[in-house]
Structure formats: C-alpha cells, structure tokens
Amino acid sequence: MTQVKDIEFKDDDFTFAHETNEKIIDKTYNTSSYAKDVWSHFIKNKGAVIGAVIIILIVIMAIVGPHLTGHTYKSIIIEHASLTPRIPxxxxxxxxxxxxxxxxxxxxxxxxxxxxxxxADTQGRDIFTRVWEGTRISLIIAVTAVLIDIFVGMVYGLISGYFGGKIDMVMQRIAEILNGIPTLVIVTLLGLVLPRGIASIIFALMITGWIGMSRIARAQVLKLKEQEFILASKTLGAKNFAIIFKDILPNIFGQIIIMSMFSIPNAIFTEAFLSFVGLGVPAPMASLGSLISEGYKSMTIYPHMMMSAIIVLALLMLSLNLFADGLRDAFDPKMKQM
Structure with a gap:
C-alpha cells in the first residue's frame, strides 16, 4: 500500500476570485453551421475538389463546345473525311x-x-463538335433520369418505411420483383420496343433506377420514425404526410444527395451502353456511346475517332465518382466506415 504524506496548506495557497484584480472571462468559440462544416470537410478532400473542377469544365464545354468550331454535329464535308487532329x-x-x-x-x-x-470522322463531320454535343445529350439523359428516380424512389421509400406493416410488405415485394430482373435486360428490351430517342432512353433508365433510392429512404425512415421529435409532432397532432415530408425528409436529404451523385455515373454508363449497341439516340444525333461505337469500326486505322469520346467519358465517370465520394465523407464521415 502507498503511504500518503501529510500536506499542509498555507493561507496564501488559495485566493478568492473576487479578491484578485484579474478579469475572468469565459472563452468563446465561433459557431459554424452545418453547411460550413460540410464545405470545410469537402475542400480538404483533394480528389473530390479535382473531380468537381473537371465536372464543371466538362459541363462548360458541353454547353459552349459545339459552337466553337463553326461546324454543327450533323454537317458533312466529304472532302474532309478521316482527317486526323490538328490544333493551332x-x-x-x-x-x-x-x-x-x-x-x-x-x-x-x-x-x-x-x-x-x-x-473528322469517315463522313467528314467534326468530331470535336460531336463529342461535346454527345456529352451534352448524355448528361441531359442521365441527370433527368436520376432526378425522376430521386422523386419516385424517395416518395416510395418514405411511405413504405413510415407506415410499415402490410403496406411496407407489399411495396417491398413489388420492388424486389422489379429488382430481380437485370437492369440491362429491361433497358435493352424497352430500347427494342420503344422508338429511339432521348425520351425513350430516359423512360428505360427510370424503370428500375429508383429502387436503390427507395431503399436508402426507407432505411433512414426506419431509423428516424421512433425518435423523440417525431413523437412530439404526433403528440401535437401533425398528420402522417406532414411528418414524412416536413420532419423526416429534411433529415435524410444529405443521404439522398449522396445517392443521387453515385447514380449519375451509372446512368451515364447505361446510356453509353445502349448507344454503343445501337439502341441510343438516332443518327445524326450523337452521344458518347454512339461516338465510341462509330469510332470502334475504324479503330485499327483511325484510332483518333474513338479516343476523344473515350477520354471524355472516362474523365466524366471518374470525376463524378470522386465528387460523390467526397460528398459522402463531407455529409457523414461515418458512412465511409460502413
């Protein structure tokens, strides 16, 4: 056992605070909002910042690129067929x-x-103009399909998770049946049946794209619906749909944004696959997938016809995934460990 020595305290060892001339002030710390915390975490992720910059540049080029050379995506000059890249x-x-x-x-x-x-391609069309026109079409198709998927999947998952019971069981069985069929099979069959065009591709992409979003929304609802603030809203007489869209939805908005950012690359890849196999937008319109398909036919002789579309598609997919990964870590750092 350790022995404790006797300690003697003197009168001047302690001094009352009010007897000193020093002003005692509590330290104050600047408070930061949730948005500032998200932003500070995001800018620390160099990969996400680089991805965001590349996305912005690609979007700008998709807007202004088709107007820079004086050619249109469908203008044909036979004399210029198969010309290789030349840059001032x-x-x-x-x-x-x-x-x-x-x-x-x-x-x-x-x-x-x-x-x-x-x-220039084999028909004398400007590949630069067609690549950025195709990038614009691919982005429009993917973003529109994802926005529709967010709306459908969010509403479906919120209702299924909140009400539970038989309603949840029936709704989840329907989602499982649709999810049991491979997405590419559904999209390919619809591409064969529906007339070729942007609207048909968007419809085909949104058939099963909402299921992942509905599962995220349902899981978040199951976690939140037993919380005290939900019980307080019920006690005050709030109706079910008011609780769903006013109390629960704002608390899961971060996860929805993250899921949507991960869904955009998948939609772009699916659209590129459809266009590559000939089920995309009709000629002379172009998307990244159709440009790669056209260039593939002359790959051994004129590799430049497909390389530009491949590079833009690869940069777009990589940057979107980096950006989505950075958003996930910024909104909820714990999700990285899941």
Whole structure:
C-alpha cells in the first residue's frame, strides 16, 4: 500500500476570485453551421475538389463546345473525311499537326487553313463538335433520369418505411420483383420496343433506377420514425404526410444527395451502353456511346475517332465518382466506415 504524506496548506495557497484584480472571462468559440462544416470537410478532400473542377469544365464545354468550331454535329464535308487532329499553336511543336503515318494530310490535300481539333470522322463531320454535343445529350439523359428516380424512389421509400406493416410488405415485394430482373435486360428490351430517342432512353433508365433510392429512404425512415421529435409532432397532432415530408425528409436529404451523385455515373454508363449497341439516340444525333461505337469500326486505322469520346467519358465517370465520394465523407464521415 502507498503511504500518503501529510500536506499542509498555507493561507496564501488559495485566493478568492473576487479578491484578485484579474478579469475572468469565459472563452468563446465561433459557431459554424452545418453547411460550413460540410464545405470545410469537402475542400480538404483533394480528389473530390479535382473531380468537381473537371465536372464543371466538362459541363462548360458541353454547353459552349459545339459552337466553337463553326461546324454543327450533323454537317458533312466529304472532302474532309478521316482527317486526323490538328490544333493551332500545338502544331508548331509537332503535336496534333495533322500528320498520319508520316504524311501531313492537310498539306497534301491543300487544307492549310482548316483545323479539326479532334479530327473528322469517315463522313467528314467534326468530331470535336460531336463529342461535346454527345456529352451534352448524355448528361441531359442521365441527370433527368436520376432526378425522376430521386422523386419516385424517395416518395416510395418514405411511405413504405413510415407506415410499415402490410403496406411496407407489399411495396417491398413489388420492388424486389422489379429488382430481380437485370437492369440491362429491361433497358435493352424497352430500347427494342420503344422508338429511339432521348425520351425513350430516359423512360428505360427510370424503370428500375429508383429502387436503390427507395431503399436508402426507407432505411433512414426506419431509423428516424421512433425518435423523440417525431413523437412530439404526433403528440401535437401533425398528420402522417406532414411528418414524412416536413420532419423526416429534411433529415435524410444529405443521404439522398449522396445517392443521387453515385447514380449519375451509372446512368451515364447505361446510356453509353445502349448507344454503343445501337439502341441510343438516332443518327445524326450523337452521344458518347454512339461516338465510341462509330469510332470502334475504324479503330485499327483511325484510332483518333474513338479516343476523344473515350477520354471524355472516362474523365466524366471518374470525376463524378470522386465528387460523390467526397460528398459522402463531407455529409457523414461515418458512412465511409460502413
């Protein structure tokens, strides 16, 4: 056992606070809102910031890119067929100067003042214009389909999780039946039946795309509906749908945003797959998938016809996933461990 020595305290060892001349002030800390916390966490993630910058640049180019060269996505100039990339200024350094197998096609054909930044396809159409036009169409299709999926899946999951019981059982069995059929099979069959076009692709993508969103919404409702603030709302006489959309929905909005950002790359990939197999937008319209499909036919001879679309699609998919991952960590850092 340890021995404790006797300690003697003197009169001046302790001093009353009111007897000193020092002002005792409590330390105050600046409070920050939830939005500021999310932003501070997000900007610390360098991958997410880089992804966001790339997304912004791609969106800007999808808006202004088709108007930069003076060509339209469907303008055909047979004399310019299969021209390789030629970019001003860079050609002075031997890069993208129109050389193909050691020969400058532009000089041989007398096209000294003509530039195709991404080259021309087999029909003489400007690939640069078609790539950014295709990026615009792919983004419109994917974002529209995801927004519809968010609305349908959110409402479906909120109602199913809140009411529970037989309603939840029936609604979940319906979702499981739809989810049991592979998405690509449903989308492909609908692509064969429906007329080709943007509206048909959006409809095909939203058939099963809402199921993942409904599951996220239902899981969050099951976690929140027994909380004290929900009980307080019921006690005060709030109706069920008021509780669902005014009390529960604002508390799960972060998870919905995260899920939607992860859904956009999936929608873009599915649309690209449909266009690649010939079920996408009709010619002469273009999407990234159809451009890759067209370039694939001449890949061994003119690889530039598909490389630009592949690079844009890869950058878009990668940046969207990095951005979504950063949002997930910013809204809820614990989700990274799940």
């Amino acid at each position: 200024f860079l050609e002075n350094f031997g890069l993208f100067d129109g050389t193909f197998h050691g020969k400058n096609i532009y000089v041989e054909k007398g096209f000294q003042d003509i530039y195709y930044w991404f080259g």
